[in-house]
Structures are given as structure tokens and as C-alpha cells.
Amino acid sequence: MNKNELVSVVAEKAGLSKQDATTAVDAVFDALQATMAKGDDVRLVGFGTFSVSHRAASKGRNPSTGAEVDIPARNVPRFTPGKGLKDAVNAS
Structure with a gap:
């Protein structure tokens, strides 16, 4: 599964538009990256x-x-x- 497929699944399961799902997936990835960059x-x-x-x-x-x-x-x-x-x- 790549990012586009993940966005499609999130959009379908959460009842979101693909644009909203892309924003949500990007926010999760950004939060993971920022937290781990601090060493947490x-x-x-x-x-x-x-x-x-x-x-x-x-x-x-x-x-x-x-x-x-x-x-x-x-x-x-x-x-x-x-x-x-x-x-x-x-x-x-």
C-alpha cells in the first residue's frame, strides 16, 4: 500500500473527502516525524x-x-x- 492508497482507505472509512483525508494523513506523518526528531x-x-x-x-x-x-x-x-x-x- 502506498500513500495514495492509504488516503483512499482513510477517506472511505472515515467518510471524508480525499482532500480532507490527505490533510489528516499528512498531519499524522508530520506529528510522528516531529516527535521522533526530538528523540521522543x-x-x-x-x-x-x-x-x-x-x-x-x-x-x-x-x-x-x-x-x-x-x-x-x-x-x-x-x-x-x-x-x-x-x-x-x-x-x-
Whole structure:
């Protein structure tokens, strides 16, 4: 499912126009992104948790030259599914 398909499903299920559904979906994505950019978690009970994990700096190797490369520290987004989502996926 891509974003346009998600907007269509939200519009149909919520009885909204596609324009209103697009605004709602964009608002949810913006809120998730802004919250995670601050380093905070977003917990949606029954669905899952969006969190930020810190990855420490490390050394790597360039596979073509074998030269050692410094990989900088960074924050990476993570998603941990909740029980409700796991049960729904495994219900088939």
C-alpha cells in the first residue's frame, strides 16, 4: 500500500473527502516525524511503538578497495509492533 492508497482507505472509512483525508494523513506523518526528531517515542497501544535508537560510531571497510572508513554515530528510527498488530497479521 502506498500513500495514495492509504488516503483512499482513510477517506472511505472515515467518510471524508480525499482532500480532507490527505490533510489528516499528512498531519499524522508530520506529528510522528516531529516527535521522533526530538528523540521522543510515539506509542500507539495495540499497534506499536515508533522510537529513536542511537547507533554508535564504528569502523567499516570499503568493499572495493579494502580501505577502512569511519561510520559516524547517528540516530535511526525503529518500529516495534504491538500485540494487536501481531495478532492481526497472524490471524490468517
